[in-house]
Amino acid sequence: MTVTAPADGSPAASLLEEGAGAGPDRAFRTVTLVAGTMVLVILLLIAVTMTVRAWPAFSEFGTSYFFGTEWVPSEGKYGILPLVWGTVLVSLIALVFAVPMSVGIALFVNELAPRRLRRPVVTVVDILAAVPSVVFGLWAFYNLLPGFQTVFNGIADAVAGIPVLNTLFGPSTGSSFMSAGLILALMITPIITSVTREVFATVPENDKSGALALGATRWEMVRGVVFPHSMGGVTGAVMLGLGRAMGETVAVALIIGARPEISLNLFGVGETMPAQIFRQLSEAGALLRSALIGLGVILLVLTVLVNVGARRAVVAVDRRVKGTA
Amino acid sequence: MTTDTATGTDPVPATRSSEVAVALTGGTLGAGRRMRNTAASVLMVLAFLLAATPLVVMGVQVFSQGIDAVTSGSWWTAPIPETGRADLADNEALQDLGFGDTSGGDSSASEVVLGMAPAIVGTLLTVLGASVLAIPLGILGAVYLHEYGKKGRLARLIRFMTDVMTGVPSVVMGVFVYTVWVLPRGVDGKSALAASLALACLMLPIVVRSTEEMLKLVPDNLREASAALGTRTWKTTVKVVLPAALAGITSGSLLAVARAAGETAPVVFVIGFVTTTNLGFLGQNTTLSAQIYSQQQNGGALSTELAWGAALTLVGIVLVLTLVARGISRRFQIG
Numbered sequence: 207m208t209v210t211a212p213a214d215g216s217p218a219a220s221l222l223e224e225g226a227g228a229g230p231d232r233a234f235r236t237v238t239l240v241a242g243t244m245v246l247v248i249l250l251l252i253a254v255t256m257t258v259r260a261w262p263a264f265s266e267f268g269t270s271y272f273f274g275t276e277w278v279p280s281e282g283k284y285g286i287l288p289l290v291w292g293t294v295l296v297s298l299i300a301l302v303f304a305v306p307m308s309v310g311i312a313l314f315v316n317e318l319a320p321r322r323l324r325r326p327v328v329t330v331v332d333i334l335a336a337v338p339s340v341v342f343g344l345w346a347f348y349n350l351l352p353g354f355q356t357v358f359n360g361i362a363d364a365v366a367g368i369p370v371l372n373t374l375f376g377p378s379t380g381s382s383f384m385s386a387g388l389i390l391a392l393m394i395t396p397i398i399t400s401v402t403r404e405v406f407a408t409v410p411e412n413d414k415s416g417a418l419a420l421g422a423t424r425w426e427m428v429r430g431v432v433f434p435h436s437m438g439g440v441t442g443a444v445m446l447g448l449g450r451a452m453g454e455t456v457a458v459a460l461i462i463g464a465r466p467e468i469s470l471n472l473f474g475v476g477e478t479m480p481a482q483i484f485r486q487l488s489e490a491g492a493l494l495r496s497a498l499i500g501l502g503v504i505l506l507v508l509t510v511l512v513n514v515g516a517r518r519a520v521v522a523v524d525r526r527v528k529g530t531a
Numbered sequence: 532m533t534t535d536t537a538t539g540t541d542p543v544p545a546t547r548s549s550e551v552a553v554a555l556t557g558g559t560l561g562a563g564r565r566m567r568n569t570a571a572s573v574l575m576v577l578a579f580l581l582a583a584t585p586l587v588v589m590g591v592q593v594f595s596q597g598i599d600a601v602t603s604g605s606w607w608t609a610p611i612p613e614t615g616r617a618d619l620a621d622n623e624a625l626q627d628l629g630f631g632d633t634s635g636g637d638s639s640a641s642e643v644v645l646g647m648a649p650a651i652v653g654t655l656l657t658v659l660g661a662s663v664l665a666i667p668l669g670i671l672g673a674v675y676l677h678e679y680g681k682k683g684r685l686a687r688l689i690r691f692m693t694d695v696m697t698g699v700p701s702v703v704m705g706v707f708v709y710t711v712w713v714l715p716r717g718v719d720g721k722s723a724l725a726a727s728l729a730l731a732c733l734m735l736p737i738v739v740r741s742t743e744e745m746l747k748l749v750p751d752n753l754r755e756a757s758a759a760l761g762t763r764t765w766k767t768t769v770k771v772v773l774p775a776a777l778a779g780i781t782s783g784s785l786l787a788v789a790r791a792a793g794e795t796a797p798v799v800f801v802i803g804f805v806t807t808t809n810l811g812f813l814g815q816n817t818t819l820s821a822q823i824y825s826q827q828q829n830g831g832a833l834s835t836e837l838a839w840g841a842a843l844t845l846v847g848i849v850l851v852l853t854l855v856a857r858g859i860s861r862r863f864q865i866g
Contacts, residue, residue, distance in 0.1 A: 227763045234765035235679050241671030242680065245693050245739065248732055252699070252707045259710045310578025318575050327579060329857070334586050336853040338793025340823045341842045345589045347827065348596075348835070395582050423564055425571035446698065453700020455796035456824060480702040480796065487709060488800040502706035506699060513698035517691065 253506065260500035263493065271500065277466040277477075279486070284497045286504070288466035292383065292476040293505075296458060297451035299387025299472065300394055304451075305444055307391065308398035313428060315399075316406045335396035343460030346389045351461060354388075355380035358473040378473035381463030386478075389457050394447040401446055405439030405523055406432055442519030449512040453505060455480040479505050593842050600645050600840025609646025611806040611822065614834045643833060647841055649808040653723060653816040654848070657802070658792050660727025660812060661734055666784050669738025670773070676739070677746040678768050690743075696736040704732040705797030713801050721803035723816040729797035734787040741783025745776040778859050785856035789849045795820035819845040 263271060267284050274285015315327050358378035365371035378384075409432050417427040463475030464485065479501045487498050560568075600606060672689070680686025708729040713720035749772050757767040773780070803815030804825065819841045826838035 227766075231763045231765045234768070235675075238671045238675035238679060241668050242673075242675035242686070242689050242739075244668055244672060245689055245696055245736060248735070249692055249696055249699075251711070252703065252732075255711050256703075256707060259714070307578045307581055310575045311582060314575035314579050318572055330579075330583050330586065332857070333850070333853065334582060336789055336793070336849055337586070337589070338795065338820060338845055338849060340793070340795040340820045341593065341846055342589075344823055344827055344838055344842050345593060349589075349592050392582065392585055423560065423568035425568040426564070428571070449698040453698075453702065455700065455702040456820075460824075460827065480700055483702055483706060484796055484799065487706065499706055499710060502703050506703050509698055509700055509703075510695055513695045516698070517694050 253503075256499055256503050256506065260496055260503050263496035263500045266493070267497070271497070275468060277482070279490075279494045279497070284494075286479070286497075286501060288468050289477055289479045289482050289501065290504075291468045292462065292466065293452055293478040293480070295383050295472070295476065296386045296390060296462065296478055297448055299384060300390035300451040301444060301448060303388060303391035304395045304398055304447055308395050308402055308443070308447070309440065311395070311399045312402040312406055313432075316403055317424065317428060317432070331396045331399050334392065339393065339454060340456045340460075342389055342393060343457035346385065346457065347460045350389075351380035351385060354378070354382070354385050358382065358384065362473060373470045374472050376471035376473055379463070379475065381461055381475050382471075382473045383462065383476045384472045386458045386462040386476075387472075389461060390451045390454055393454060393457065394450045397450055398443045398447040401443035401520065402436075402440055405436045405443065405520070408439070408523065409435045436523075438519050439523035442516045442523070445512050445516035445519065449509045449516065452512065453480055453509050455484050459484050590846075593839065593846055597839040597841075597843025600647075600836050601843050603645045603840075605644045605646050606648075606840060606844075607646075607651065608648050609644045610808065611646055611649055611817075611837065612643040612833065613806065614826070614829050614831060614837070645837065645840065647819070647822065647837065647844060649805055650817050650819045650822040650841060651844065652808050652810065653802070653805075654792055654818040654820070654845070656723045656810070656812065656816065657726040657730060657798065657818055658788055660724060661730035661791050662784070662788055664727060664731035665734035665787070666738055669735050669784075669787075670742050670780060672735075672739045673742035673746060674768055674773075676743050678764060678772065693736045693739050697740065700796075701729075701733050701794050702796035704729045705799075705801055707732065708797065708801050718803070718815075719813075721801060721815050722813050723802060723809070724812040725801040726798045726816070726818065727812070729801055730791040730794060733794060733797065734791050737787040737790065738784055741786065742776070742780050745779030745783060746772060748779065749775045778862070782856040782860035785852050785859070789852035789856065792852065793820060793845060793849045795824055799824060819848075 263284065267274070271284055271286060273287060274283065275287045276283040276285045277288045311327070311331060315324050319327060355378055358375070358380070361375050362372070362377050365375050413431045413435070414427055417431045418424075422430060458478050459481035462477060462481060464477050464481070465475040466477040466482065467475070469476065483498045483501050483505075486494060490498055672693075676686050676690060680689065708725055712725045712728060753771050753775060754767055757771045758764075762770075798818050799821045802817060802821060804821070805815050805817050809816045822841045823838050823845065826834040826841065
């Protein structure tokens with residue numbers, strides 16, 4: 207009988223076990239149980255209803271849907287690979303910039319900054335997390351893209367004669383994978399920073415002072431003690447950031463340019479899955495609608511997988527820390 | 532000789548201790564080690580500046596580009612102006628044909644009564660609806676996790692899936708509500724209520740997790756004291772535990788509200804579009820975030836001004852919510 211759970215075994219609780227008031231208690235427990243299960247119910251509903259609505263596209267196009275390299279709904283071509291490509295590419299660009307930045311900020315706050323600077327720094331990062339996606343998009347569209355275009359084209363001109371680089375860094379109109387990736391980097395930095403900070407905070411103080419006592423510089427202490435201890439947790443943080451980046455919609459929609467294309471030109475126009483859903487769903491005919499909802503299903507599956515991986519990694523850190531304590 | 536050997540052995544510990552002392556002050560560090568250490572420190576500061584600078588620049592630019600619209604007097608009360616004509620005046624091809632000019636576009640933008648009231652009302656309405664749906668449910672769910680389920684199998688599963696649900700992209704929530712709510716009802720399904728449903732799905736896991744964290748902070752002594760008086764768990768929870776955690780729960784919920792208020796992706800295709808205020812949960816509506824997006828898509832001087840104004844308004848609302856939440860959680864920290 208765990209009805210009176212916190213007081214298990216205490217005489218008062220066992221005296222009351224089947225006495226007055228047991229009914230309301232059971233009712234309250236049931237209500238909270240139903241509320242708790244809602245998360246599972248909603249997740250299940252999301253997966254099931256969306257899959258059902260997407261089924262026409264899945265069965266109609268079959269492998270040409272999942273492995274088709276052209277997404278041109280007006281011509282009846284529904285191959286999602288260009289959109290998957292855009293999503294993956296943009297997310298990877300975002301990670302390349304966001305991970306070092308986040309780790310740097312986390313180290314700055316945890317190891318370097320004087321105590322009274324910590325709170326302001328954390329506040330700034332939190333505010334960065336609070337800015338709505340669409341505001342990032344609007345700002346980047348009007349105030350950054352012209353500058354990006356100049357810089358990107360400058361780089362493109364500089365590497366024009368170099369074989370691999372001239373493919374990666376081609377001519378640009380401003381809207382591009384790279385622009386979207388850079389803005390995304392800024393947007394996912396807060397989540398990666400905060401998880402990384404938590405992970406760094408679990409490094410035993412003894413290990414750190416031990417390293418310093420042996421004459422290690424602060425950086426050597428970080429490299430020798432903090433990093434090895436935090437590998438798993440930081441991996442989790444990075445995956446959380448990846449999940450965010452993959453699902454980010456409006457900011458990307460505004461600055462990537464809306465051309466579904468498998469292109470290696472990082473400065474070129476592209477498109478991602480969420481952006482395409484966002485643009486098209488409202489006005490789509492039945493078949494396109496089904497194909498777009500299918501994109502939603504795929505996005506759901508991908509982000510759930512990434513997040514499960516991330517949580518596993520973070521939980522593993524938790525367990526190890528509690529095990530040693 | 533003996534004194535000689537004594538002085539011979541003496542220097543060894545002496546140098547050691549001086550080495551330690553020097554290492555502590557950084558005096559005899561090799562140039563390479565010292566440089567690497569300094570470089571790492573500089574990079575850490577740089578990382579923070581790399582994130583903070585765009586934030587500051589964005590804040591200044593959103594403010595300077597939106598402040599005229601927001602302070603135009605009619606902003607908070609007037610309907611959203613039709614942007615069609617301003618767009619025409621802004622259209623280069625038409626200008627070439629003699630239909631207006633660039634200054635015409637600007638003057639029409641300043642003659643029009645700028646207003647964003649419908650979107651402000653819509654934002655409040657959708658967020659209110661989402662809060663009513665998600666916050667009580669989330670708090671009850673968290674109560675189950677922490678007061679009843681604890682480390683049980685079901686509670687662990689719910690906890691895990693809540694974390695996973697936090698990572699589900701908001702656009703997917705929008706697609707979900709679109710398929711279960713809007714599609715069966717056609718255009719009539721597009722409403723503030725539909726947007727509230729999508730935002731509630733988004734808020735629910737955030738509220739559950741933040742509330743559970745707060746319940747963890749309530750000392751077990753309180754629960755035991757209450758139980759020792761013969762109080763039932765439900766009453767202990769409602770009268771003792773939840774009040775003790777109230778500040779934290781409020782702050783967590785406010786953060787979820789702030790997040791929902793700023794969301795665009797799940798709102799745009801389930802809410803429709805209006806330019807006049809709709810106070811009802813049914814019927815098409817609009818929000819600040821949806822306006823920013825659609826006005827940006829319109830282009831044109833007037834639309835752009837409206838978009839920046841809406842952006843400043845939205846940032847203001849979200850920032851106030853966030854800072855209030857932080858203030859509350861700082862002032863009422865338990866333990």
